[in-house]
Amino acid sequence: MRMPERTLVQAVRDALYEEMERDEHVCVLGQDVGLKGGVFKATEGLQQRFGVDRVMDMPLAESSIAAVAQGLALEGFIPVAEMQFADYSYPAFNQIVNEIAKVRYRSNGDFSCPLVIRAPTGGGVRGALYHSQSPEAFYCHVPGLKVVLPSTPADAKGLLKAAIRDRDPVIFLEPKKLYRAERQDVPPGDAALLPLGSAAIVREGKDLTAVTYGYMRAVTVQAAARLSPDGIEVEVIDLRTLRPWDIETCVRSIQKTGRVAVVYEANRTGGFGAEVAAELAERCFASLDAPVSRIASPDVPAMPFSAALEHAFMLNPDKVAAGLRQVARY
Amino acid sequence: MRMPERTLVQAVRDALYEEMERDEHVCVLGQDVGLKGGVFKATEGLQQRFGVDRVMDMPLAESSIAAVAQGLALEGFIPVAEMQFADYSYPAFNQIVNEIAKVRYRSNGDFSCPLVIRAPTGGGVRGALYHSQSPEAFYCHVPGLKVVLPSTPADAKGLLKAAIRDRDPVIFLEPKKLYRAERQDVPPGDAALLPLGSAAIVREGKDLTAVTYGYMRAVTVQAAARLSPDGIEVEVIDLRTLRPWDIETCVRSIQKTGRVAVVYEANRTGGFGAEVAAELAERCFASLDAPVSRIASPDVPAMPFSAALEHAFMLNPDKVAAGLRQVARY
Amino acid sequence: MLEAYRTVLQARALDDRRFVLNRAGKLAFIISPRGHEVAQVAAIAALQPGRDRFCLYYRNFAAALACGFTPEELMLAAFARAADPSSGGRQTPGNFGSRRRGVVIGSSTVGPQIPKAAGIGLALKWKGEGALCYVSFGEGATSQGDFHEGLNFAGIHRCPVIFFCENNHWAISVPQALQVAGPGVAERAAGYGMPGVRVRGDDFFAVRAAVAEAAQRARSGGGPTLIEAEVLRLQSHSTDDDQRAYRDPAELAAEALKDPIPRMREALISRGWLSPQADQAIRDDVNREVEKATEAAEAAPEPEPNSLGRHVYADA
């Protein structure tokens, strides 16, 4: 059977559609998710199919979007809430961090709050300071939350379906730059399911490991190709889930290569790449032939609107290749 | 002249008092900061001295506390806003991260927003899940913010005065466990001033560097003393300012000791200690005789109310000493 | 009716006992419902524990009893014992939760339960079984953005929610005049297209009637109601606070004379539903219960240190 070619945003939509078909408790809520189908079309057609209750246009108030989702989850529904942009999840920060993440713990297991909060993340689409941020580090620091950040259509579908079935709250960040970047064969139905917490080795190599996620996966793979002619073979690992993250796969790779760079799109200081780098530097100390290096965005609020400044901000294959080369040559 | 013996919370109050005397633009706002003088007494007597405008009791709404402070700053006042507990700064997260931190950048330097947001942080006072959190990593990941976390009365006074005079927004976190833990001679007036961004070597040692901050400074110093009889001399560095942090002082110490542990009270994963560890592991690669180790709190939402569970959660000299010993023996 | 009165007395006696234990250094931290008890018990008396949902706040000690928590359970929470049904000693006492009783676990954070209750209300509306969600909070909480977002959402979708504000006119040391712009909390309701009701919180019958009417509206698809019960905070905010530092002594003295419990007793006696003898019998009984609860709770085991990491996620 021919698997359908889907973009990442279509894969997200497929996952929502299938899970809503599977379980009538699954519902979608957010700004413009209804007739408009979301500003990126991730919920297109869902309201027509499932009605205005199960696909609910919410007021412009992110805190209440998270809170209402939580209320629904506490009553046995499985809400998938959309934050229109990850940059706009901050008004909901208290609901997410103090409330949703801690429901299970603070009730000593009597209550739980399984829900998904989806949000487009990252830059590269001329979105400027407030439609380009990469806030995953905030959520990765919160015990009680899981954080997923896929980078391919198939992963997005498989992980979103798994997130919806997970028993804990999941922050699901979708790199908007990749929404329509490529088409891929995506398995139909449950064949797509992928467990949370497992990384993918997306390029094999023996000289150097690059650990990355999200849009940086594609950039890193391209960068790796540029090192190949010089005899440097980079192994690229896509984490896919950031909390919990797949330390073992990374460690095994570094034991082979002896070198590792962490490539991430967020601001360098305090980004999730710091956690990855710190952990791998500790675990792999004896195997390392070079320092664990971080290749990340500059410590500038986010990428400006100007194309020239956006370009200056963003990592691209050239910059990443240069960074990888340094690690290889150390 | 005999310098007065002050607790940390008194030193905070002294700094506020002196800065308000010095510059009539300095004002204080927050819940219960007025007649009550703050739930920890950090603003005691200020309203009586400076009046209800300059020391303003705010409604129970953290987002507006941050927003009003920002409005005042934009008009040339120098607000020092209090969040009653750092755990309750999250309702203001959008105002802090999207607004305050980015005013200067997004206006290309036309506007600025110099203000201070003070909040008691950390645990150990039976405050349970919502009066014990250590959220510094969130703010340390935000370009445009500075983050200070002092651990002694003198540092608290000197750094708070500097924060008030700084031209950028500063998040000023005060370890509540230390508010009344010790008394110290604190220099009067401007003699107390300390620049932001400089660490202090608070114990010299040749065998191992422990980088820490906040309440963990005292715990680490005690832990270090337990290693001394075994001939292990730990150099303890108190970062004092977390953004920007004093990398050079740490690097110099590690060049001497060859070993480093980062000790922090926050949840381990994604904590600010990850940034410190990642950076030092990279910078000091050639000098390191052991992996950079992190000694941190478990990935549990925060410390429970039960004394038994609080104790199980918190780092103490025993736990830290055990961690340091491992690094020394690697 | 006498059941409700008994619950009010239980709350007071337990609270008094907790204070003694706090002074003796045995309990770390207490928030007293003193002055709010009658309003709380009256509100719950108009509802259906077991069927309805309750998002309580930290001062709802008497409401928790009315929802079915036993004195011993509340003492277990005060002592942070493993058997505390709300959180196994993880939260400060006052964060009530019990899935089987429909009491939704809260946090110490002021305000977030309000839009959460709107979401629960939406779920209950979808379920269509006539259950409602009751959510309570102080007037300080009405300043939070979450208050507005919760009322707005519930108003738009006509969720079966009762927003119950216990207005004691103080948020720790901040008086209502610096907290609530405009005439009061009840007046906020009109802006959301819902009825707003102000009621004397020391009048058991008035509170119960106001809540019963709101419940009737909620159950029949008429949507949410905002009720403001005016009460007195006859104690400092918590055992960490001393209100004499910021309140007028004359006002405090005057308020001390307005304890709602004697008023409730007199109402019952004047209606012939209670005799002084019966009153004394209930009090004695309650006191014995408090003793037993205290002893049992104090003797109960603390949480196991190695349980610290449990329930962060489902699989641990």
Added chain:
Amino acid sequence: MLEAYRTVLQARALDDRRFVLNRAGKLAFIISPRGHEVAQVAAIAALQPGRDRFCLYYRNFAAALACGFTPEELMLAAFARAADPSSGGRQTPGNFGSRRRGVVIGSSTVGPQIPKAAGIGLALKWKGEGALCYVSFGEGATSQGDFHEGLNFAGIHRCPVIFFCENNHWAISVPQALQVAGPGVAERAAGYGMPGVRVRGDDFFAVRAAVAEAAQRARSGGGPTLIEAEVLRLQSHSTDDDQRAYRDPAELAAEALKDPIPRMREALISRGWLSPQADQAIRDDVNREVEKATEAAEAAPEPEPNSLGRHVYADA
């Protein structure tokens, strides 16, 4: 008066030009004020740019012109040029800021300017010079907690603030019925103890009068006012949106006939303040200006890539 009319025409002509440039792939992203221009210019006409403060939102293109931004400056922002006075090309056009003009730099985030304006109002009250803070937003923004917190604070302290809601009944695709519980935005004011006024946004004189009255109140210590101007969104939300996907075609067609600019012209002509000839002359002049502004802005240099790291902190 003709000045204001000219500003309205400027806004329309510039916006039309931006759309052409957007279609030609020269401008990345535009938010049109189409349908809001008259209300915006009327509001600013009642105020004192240079003296007052203005917290504008992204749809306030016409308001920005009324505050003193020049066509060329706004085109520089559209092209994200280095000389864009608001942000040097860092923000999407529509985030207006100019310290010397009292236009407080905003962000693309919906809502946070509302309590910020309350804080600015407090500062202005302290300064005591009679200046006020004007803050505008759509009806969607009224759902944010920040709306409530801002009005509550300004109400408590009687800050000199004008809250100006441009209610076009849509927040991207979400209609007012799913956004605003209750009768409307203006009715929210009473709950905060401030006057709430609803006004037709296509009536220049009515808007100007409402804002002038609010300004008079603010300057004389009477506190804040909430004004709701009813307007139409005669374009899709932005160039990234197509409202035909979610709106009734008949309604769209009916609204297209209600453009407020012809209405304003007719009002001026019927009062004898404008002749058809004068109107044409203004239009020709405005068109020339738009051409010049576009050419100059397109030719202006982009920001230097190495300026990326500037102004994160004061010392860089």
